[in-house]
Structure formats: C-alpha cells, structure tokens
Amino acid sequence: MGLILLVVIWLITFISTYFFIAKTWWLPVGASASTAGIDHHFTTTFILMGIVFVAAQVALGYLVWNYRDRGSSSSKVAYSHGNTTLEVVWTLLTTVLFVGLNLATYNLWAAERFDPAGANAVRVEVTGMQFAWYFRYPGPDGKFGATNPELEDASAGGEAALGLDPKDPASKDDVVTGTMVVPVNREIEVILRAHDVIHSFFIPQMRFKQDAVPGLAIHMHFTAIQTGEFEILCAELCGLGHYKMHGMLKVVSPDEYDKWLAAREAEKQ
Amino acid sequence: MATHDFAAQESHAHAAPQGFIRKWVFSLDHKVIGLQYYFLALAAVFVGMFLSLLMRIHLIWPTATLPLLGDIKPETYLTLVTMHGTIMVFFVLTTAPQGGFGNYFLPIQIGAPDMAFPVLNMLSFWTTFLGFVVMIAAFFVAGGAPLHGWTGYAPLSALQSAGPGEGLGADLWIISIAIFCIGALMGALNFITTTLDMRAKGMTMMRMPLTVWAWFVTAILGLLAFGVLLSAGILLLMDRNLGTSFFVPLVTINGQLTGHKGGSPLLWQHLFWFFGHPEVYIAILPAMGMCSQLLSVFSRKPIFGYKAMVYAILAIGFLGFMVWGHHMFMSGMSPYTAFAFSIMTMGIGVPSAIKTFNWLGTLWGGRIRFSSPMLFAIGFVSLFVSGGISGPFLAQPVLDIQLHDTAFVPAHFHLIMGVASIFGIFAATYYWFPKMFGRMMNETLARWHFFISLIGTYAVFMPMHYAGMAGQPRRYSQFTEVHYLADLIPLNKFITFAAFVTIAGQLIFVVNLFWSMFKGPKASDNPWEATTLEWTTATPPPHDNFGGHTPVVHNGPYEYNVPGAPRDYVMQNDPELKAAH
Numbered sequence: 001m002g003l004i005l006l007v008v009i010w011l012i013t014f015i016s017t018y019f020f021i022a023k024t025w026w027l028p029v030g031a032s033a034s035t036a037g038i039d040h041h042f043t044t045t046f047i048l049m050g051i052v053f054v055a056a057q058v059a060l061g062y063l064v065w066n067y068r069d070r071g072s073s074s075s076k077v078a079y080s081h082g083n084t085t086l087e088v089v090w091t092l093l094t095t096v097l098f099v100g101l102n103l104a105t106y107n108l109w110a111a112e113r114f115d116p117a118g119a120n121a122v123r124v125e126v127t128g129m130q131f132a133w134y135f136r137y138p139g140p141d142g143k144f145g146a147t148n149p150e151l152e153d154a155s156a157g158g159e160a161a162l163g164l165d166p167k168d169p170a171s172k173d174d175v176v177t178g179t180m181v182v183p184v185n186r187e188i189e190v191i192l193r194a195h196d197v198i199h200s201f202f203i204p205q206m207r208f209k210q211d212a213v214p215g216l217a218i219h220m221h222f223t224a225i226q227t228g229e230f231e232i233l234c235a236e237l238c239g240l241g242h243y244k245m246h247g248m249l250k251v252v253s254p255d256e257y258d259k260w261l262a263a264r265e266a267e268k269q
Numbered sequence: 270m271a272t273h274d275f276a277a278q279e280s281h282a283h284a285a286p287q288g289f290i291r292k293w294v295f296s297l298d299h300k301v302i303g304l305q306y307y308f309l310a311l312a313a314v315f316v317g318m319f320l321s322l323l324m325r326i327h328l329i330w331p332t333a334t335l336p337l338l339g340d341i342k343p344e345t346y347l348t349l350v351t352m353h354g355t356i357m358v359f360f361v362l363t364t365a366p367q368g369g370f371g372n373y374f375l376p377i378q379i380g381a382p383d384m385a386f387p388v389l390n391m392l393s394f395w396t397t398f399l400g401f402v403v404m405i406a407a408f409f410v411a412g413g414a415p416l417h418g419w420t421g422y423a424p425l426s427a428l429q430s431a432g433p434g435e436g437l438g439a440d441l442w443i444i445s446i447a448i449f450c451i452g453a454l455m456g457a458l459n460f461i462t463t464t465l466d467m468r469a470k471g472m473t474m475m476r477m478p479l480t481v482w483a484w485f486v487t488a489i490l491g492l493l494a495f496g497v498l499l500s501a502g503i504l505l506l507m508d509r510n511l512g513t514s515f516f517v518p519l520v521t522i523n524g525q526l527t528g529h530k531g532g533s534p535l536l537w538q539h540l541f542w543f544f545g546h547p548e549v550y551i552a553i554l555p556a557m558g559m560c561s562q563l564l565s566v567f568s569r570k571p572i573f574g575y576k577a578m579v580y581a582i583l584a585i586g587f588l589g590f591m592v593w594g595h596h597m598f599m600s601g602m603s604p605y606t607a608f609a610f611s612i613m614t615m616g617i618g619v620p621s622a623i624k625t626f627n628w629l630g631t632l633w634g635g636r637i638r639f640s641s642p643m644l645f646a647i648g649f650v651s652l653f654v655s656g657g658i659s660g661p662f663l664a665q666p667v668l669d670i671q672l673h674d675t676a677f678v679p680a681h682f683h684l685i686m687g688v689a690s691i692f693g694i695f696a697a698t699y700y701w702f703p704k705m706f707g708r709m710m711n712e713t714l715a716r717w718h719f720f721i722s723l724i725g726t727y728a729v730f731m732p733m734h735y736a737g738m739a740g741q742p743r744r745y746s747q748f749t750e751v752h753y754l755a756d757l758i759p760l761n762k763f764i765t766f767a768a769f770v771t772i773a774g775q776l777i778f779v780v781n782l783f784w785s786m787f788k789g790p791k792a793s794d795n796p797w798e799a800t801t802l803e804w805t806t807a808t809p810p811p812h813d814n815f816g817g818h819t820p821v822v823h824n825g826p827y828e829y830n831v832p833g834a835p836r837d838y839v840m841q842n843d844p845e846l847k848a849a850h
Contacts, residue, residue, distance in 0.1 A: 037667075057655075068636075079570070155523075196521060198424070233742055
C-alpha cells in the first residue's frame with residue numbers, strides 16, 4: 001500500500017506540474033505596459049511555490065512508503081515529541097518567503113493603484129449595466145456632462161441608456177459608444193461606474209480587472225502597448241446574462257484614434 | 270479552570286431517556302445529536318453534489334435537455350451555483366465536522382458525560398435542521414431559488430427586480446442562513462463552555478487531543494463570525510422588504526429607479542467576508558485536528574510538535590479574522606487597505622506551513638499502518654498542500670488582478686476548504702465508525718473509495734487552475750459568447766468526465782456506510798489501539814459515556830512507542846509515564 005500511495009501521489013504531482021511547466025494553458029499574451037512586471041512576478045511566485053509543492057508532495061510520498069509498517073523487520077519507532085529548533089527555523093523561513101514575496105510587489109501595485117493617471121491620459125468613462133458595457137468620451141470640451149437616472153432608457157441603448165442630461169451644456173458633445181477605442185502607447189484613464197448591480201471590467205490581455213460598483217466612480221489607468229482587438233468580459237456575477245456581458249476594446253494607432261474620435265464628435269454636431 | 274472535580278459534571282448528568290422520540294428525535298444526548306448532525310450533512314452533501322453534477326453537464330452541453338429536469342437555462346445554472354455553494358458551506362462543511370463529530374466526540378475525549386447545556390444542544394440541531402428545510406424550500410417557491418451566488422453580493426441580492434429567483438427564493442435563502450447562524454451560535458457557546466468547564470480530572474488544556482483544540486477554536490471563530498453574518502442578513506432582509514438602504518445606493522434596474530439611495534454595496538462585502546473568511550477555517554480546522562490525530566495514531570508515534578500545533582491553531586484562528594479583505598482586492602476598496610490585508614494573508618500561510626511541516630515530521634521515523642482512516646489523512650495532507658500552494662497567488666493583489674473571479678479561485682478553495690475538509694470528514698467517519706456503531710467498515714471498499722476520490726478530485730480541480738490562468742471566468746453558465754473560451758472547452762469536458770467518475774465513487778462510500786452499520790464485523794473497544802478517552806469506554810458508549818465513573822487522565826494524548834512501556838501505546842488514563850521525554 002505504501003508503494004501504491006507513493007506512485008499515485010508522485011504521479012499526480014508530476015502530471016500537474018508538467019502542464020504548468022509546459023504552459024499548455026497559461027496567462028493570455030499580454031498587451032499592456034503592466035504585463036511585463038505582473039507576469040514576471042507571476043513566474044517568480046510560480047517557481048517558488050512550485051518548488052514547495054513538489055518538495056512537499058515528493059516527501060509525503062517517500063515518507064509513507066519508507067516508514068510503512070514492515071512487521072518484525074521495521075526499525076524501532078523514533079519516540080520524539082518534536083524539535084523546537086527545526087520549528088523555529090521553518091517558521092522563520094516561511095515568514096521570510098511569504099512576506100518577502102509580497103513586499104516585492106509593492107511598486108507594481110502602487111503604480112497600478114496608488115498613483116493617479118497622468119494629465120495627458122485619455123479619459124474614458126465605462127458604465128456597466130445588465131448586461132452591456134457603454135463607453136463615454138468627454139468630447140472637445142474635455143468635460144463629462146451630467147447624467148440623470150430618471151432619464152435612463154436601457155432598451156434604447158447608447159446615450160439614452162446612460163441617461164445623459166441634455167440640459168447640461170457639457171453633455172452636448174459627449175460621445176457614447178458600445179466599443180471601446182483607445183490609442184496605443186498612451187495612458188488610458190478609466191472611470192468605472194455601474195447602474196444596477198456590481199459588474200467587473202476585465203480585459204485579460206491588459207492585465208486589467210476592476211469592479212464597477214453602483215454609487216462609486218472608480219478611477220483606474222492602464223496603457224496598451226499593442227494594437228489589436230481585445231475581448232472585455234464581466235467578471236462579477238451580475239445576473240442571468242452575466243456570461244454574455246461582453247465588449248470589445250480596439251487599440252489603434254494615435255492617428256486612427258484621432259480620426260475615429262473626430263468622426264464621432266462630428267456626428268454630434 | 271484547569272481541571273475540575275466531578276460535582277460540576279454530575280450536575281449535568283441526566284437519566285437515559287426511554288421511548289423512541291426522546292431517544293432518537295428530541296434527544297439530549299450529545300452522541301445522538303452528533304449523529305443527527307452527521308446524517309443531516311450527509312443528506313445535504315448529496316443535494317449539493319447533485320447540483321454540481323448538473324452544473325458540470327450544463328457547462329459542456331449548454332443546450333442539452335435532461336430527463337425529468339428539462340432545459341437548464343442560464344439563470345437556472347446560477348441558481349445551481351448559488352445553492353451548491355450555500356448548501357455545501359453551511360450544511361456540510363460547517364455541520365459535519367463540528368456539529369457531527371465535535372458533538373459526538375468532544376465530550377468523550379475530555380472525559381465528560383455530556384455537553385454543558387444538553388437542551389441548548391438539542392435546540393441548536395433542530396434550529397439547523399429548520400434552516401436546511403427553509404433552504405430547500407427556496408427551490409419550490411415562485412421564481413425558484415436565488416441566483417446571486419453564495420456570497421450574496423448586494424445590490425444583486427437586495428433587489429427583487431434584479432433577476433429571477435431574487436423574489437421569495439432570495440428571502441428564504443437569507444432567512445435560512447439567519448436560522449443557521451442562530452443554531453451555530455448556540456452550538457459554539459456549548460462547545461466553548463464544555464471545553465473550559467467539563468474536562469475530567471487531569472485533562473489539562475495541554476493534554477487535550479488536537480481534535481478538541483480544533484473544535485474549541487472553531488467554536489470561538491463561530492461565536493465571533495456567525496453573529497456578524499446574522500446581523501448582515503437581517504439588514505439585507507430589511508433592504509429587500511422594508512425599504513431601507515443599508516447596501517443599496519441610488520440604482521436603476523433596466524432604467525427603472527428602485528427607490529433606494531445612499532447605501533454601500535461594499536458594506537455588505539465587508540460584513541459578509543468578516544464572517545466568510547473565518548468560515549473557511551471553521552470548515553478546515555476540525556479536519557486539521559483530525560489529520561493530526563490520525564497521523565499520530567497510525568504512525569504509532571507522538572505528534573511532532575504538539576505545542577507548535579496548538580499555537581498554530583490559535584494563530585490561524587486569530588489571523589483568520591484579519592484577512593477578510595483579500596476577497597475584495599478588486600472591489601473598489603482602498604488599495605492601501607488591500608496591501609495591508611495582503612500582508613496579513615501571506616502571514617496566515619506561516620502557521621499553515623508549520624502544520625504541514627509537523628505532519629511530515631510525524632510520519633518521519635514512524636511505523637505506518639495503512640488503515641482506511643490513515644489513507645484519508647494522508648490524502649488530506651496532499652490536498653492541503655496543493656490547495657494551500659495556490660493561496661499565495663491569490664493573496665498578492667497584483668496577481669489577483671488576473672486571477673480574481675476566474676476558475677483559479679474555485680480550484681483553490683475547492684481543494685483546500687472543500688475536498689480537504691471532506692477528506693477530514695471521511696477520515697473521521699472511517700476512524701470513529703466502530704465506536705459510533707459498534708461495527709467495522711469494509712476496508713476494501715474504503716480503499717477503492719479513497720483512490721477514486723483522491724485521483725478524481727485532482728483530475729477535477731487541477732485543470733481548473735489552468736482554465737483560470739487562461740482567463741476562464743467563474744459563474745459563466747456557458748462559454749459561447751467569449752471567443753477565446755472556445756479553446757477551453759476540451760479542458761472543461763475533461764473536468765466534467767472526471768466529476769462523473771468522482772461522484773460515482775462516492776456511492777461506494779454510501780454503500781459501505783449503510784452496509785457496515787448492519788452487517789460489518791463487530792468492533793472491539795479499541796480497534797485502532799489509540800490512546801484517547803473515547804477508546805477507553807464501551808462500544809458504542811453508554812448514555813453517560815463512561816458507565817457511571819469518570820476517567821482520570823495521567824498522560825498526553827499521543828504517547829506511542831514510549832520506551833519502557835509494556836505495549837506500543839499508553840492510554841491517557843493509564844498510570845502516569847515516568848520521564849517521558
């Protein structure tokens with residue numbers, strides 16, 4: 001039985017580890033400025049935890065096999081209540097490993113969340129509602145106009161779904177779209193809102209995820225460093241259509257972006 | 270406080286009941302109540318497992334029509350998610366290890382004739398039972414059971430118009446949890462009082478088996494956590510039905526104003542996770558205690574580092590209340606707070622690592638007997654390591670950005686608080702079955718059950734890590750709307766097939782359980798040659814546990830292969846060991 005256990009535990013360990021190391025399934029290829037740092041730290045954590053995982057499982061398999069009851073040929077059982085020195089060393093080692101690993105991420109986390117977006121950032125307001133994402137650009141005046149919940153018409157979509165208030169002059173030039181278009185290599189400030197329940201704005205390739213919470217306007221920022229189309233998902237359970245609350249992010253060259261925005265703004269005139 | 274004379278215990282003694290109702294239904298006997306909790310959890314685990322089976326079928330065949338049940342709609346899938354999680358967490362993982370085994374064996378292991386408050390004990394079971402009935406009733410009301418997930422995030426859970434099932438079904442869900450909390454609070458008080466006041470002479474705190482330590486600390490966690498959840502549940506009910514706005518700001522559903530304003534959705538999350546994270550330890554601590562106990566018994570060796578184990582249990586209990594924010598890194602909570610919670614969370618990994626180290630140290634140099642309880646204890650260590658190792662990924666906010674709300678999270682918590690805890694329950698069942706029913710379980714069936722469960726659960730949950738890293742979100746009823754998820758469908762098929770096999774393997778357990786109850790070979794009083802007090806009494810134990818006398822304890826709980834002792838174990842009530850170290 002000891003040998004069967006050893007084989008089963010080792011096989012489970014090696015097969016599981018193989019698919020991690022072979023990267024058969026792995027993080028999607030990233031396309032944002034924060035990707036490199038996050039993925040590097042992911043790999044570091046993966047290697048360290050992988051070593052602990054394999055070492056512990058291999059030891060477990062070995063110990064149950066080696067110290068199986070062999071009847072009269074078993075060696076004498078060690079009568080021991082433990083070893084305080086070993087406990088202290090082990091405790092210190094794991095403390096240093098776990099807390100050190102975490103402190104190493106301070107700068108990454110701070111860059112993402114402690115510091116606000118730069119003045120040059122493109123500002124996009126993202127609003128989640130059951131079950132769609134809407135994107136609003138402030139227009140030439142650089143100001144988001146007022147919205148009024150009483151004016152919301154979800155079935156109409158677009159501006160009407162957001163409840164844009166026509167009485168506010170700042171709202172006249174606001175551009176509302178169903179696809180998020182941003183320029184490459186320029187910081188994007190995202191202002192996250194939700195109308196009804198909590199949603200979560202998740203763009204896997206941008207290493208970006210943040211809940212959109214009703215009653216809050218959450219400011220976040222990221223920089224796309226590759227052009228292309230990227231899927232946007234809702235990551236927080238929001239109701240029966242959660243699985244289809246899907247959007248697209250188009251990252252384009254600065255020229256294309258300017259042209260696209262100018263065309264949208266012209267439609268508003 | 271350390272030890273007591275018998276007067277305190279005698280005042281709690283009550284005569285053996287006559288008649289079926291007083292003996293088996295409204296019983297005051299902690300052993301019967303323990304069995305009642307156990308069988309309630311057994312019923313609940315099959316309901317919960319059946320729901321997960323439907324989920325796995327729907328995920329890979331979203332358009333399939335099932336016999337009797339018909340189509341599974343997206344909202345039905347979310348109902349399954351919600352009820353699976355709720356039933357498993359409350360009525361299985363909280364009920365069986367603590368309510369079941371804790372009730373049955375805590376008094377016996379400390380040498381007490383019963384719990385401190387037998388009537389309260391009976392009430393706490395029947396309250397829990399009522400909670401379960403109300404929970405199941407949610408399936409059958411208009412609109413069906415709620416779809417807001419077991420975490421019940423507001424405003425989704427607070428607004429009747431937010432989706433199907435958010436009407437009466439959601440009210441019943443909250444009421445059921447509130448009832449459960451009341452039962453759990455009564456149980457917690459009883460466990461704490463019993464442990465502190467009812468120990469036999471000589472049973473000092475540092476001679477208590479680690480199972481008792483685990484149940485004791487779990488009870489303290491329950492006392493502090495369930496009260497908060499109860500309050501939060503009442504506030505949520507008021508938001509839903511009385512027009513208050515604790516958790517709901519000004520929101521519209523489908524463009525319609527709801528009449529609420531000024532509430533905070535994050536407040537619900539803070540209150541919920543202030544309960545929810547300690548709840549994880551409520552589920553796993555008893556299993557840790559079980560595992561420690563069994564590794565020592567079946568390695569025929571003292572537990573490695575008894576004191577370190579006790580301190581680790583206490584540290585986990587204490588730190589368990591300071592880490593709830595790690596569920597909320599992406600919630601909009603202050604990023605500074607997130608970083609603080611993150612450090613505390615990484616810190617709680619330390620006592621967990623100590624325990625793992627000590628389990629391996631216990632095996633080292635032992636003479637291991639591979640009886641069925643030991644197999645599940647070894648499986649527990651393996652699962653605990655595997656489930657624990659993904660913790661530091663999720664505990665670091667920068668990595669949680671990508672992994673939060675993906676399949677990586679259910680992979681993590683199923684391994685550690687789900688399967689590992691359930692392995693603890695299985696280990697306890699195989700270990701204590703002879704004492705509870707006077708018969709032995711079938712070892713061959715137990716081995717089949719063990720290997721199918723171990724390999725099966727790894728086959729189910731290891732691939733979920735891969736899917737999560739690749740970006741598969743949780744709680745998606747189908748993978749048809751997101752293009753890149755098409756690539757993950759083969760992986761999900763594998764998971765579903767592995768789940769079929771694993772679930773089928775559990776039938777072996779049920780057959781073994783009920784067959785052995787009536788047909789198993791008779792058990793002796795101490796079939797495992799273990800040292801703790803439950804093995805000193807008759808099988809099954811008499812109504813007052815020790816047949817009119819109270820044991821006097823002279824030794825620690827894990828004295829195996831003591832040099833100079835006449836046999837390879839020294840019972841706790843044997844004459845005192847000389848110079849044990």
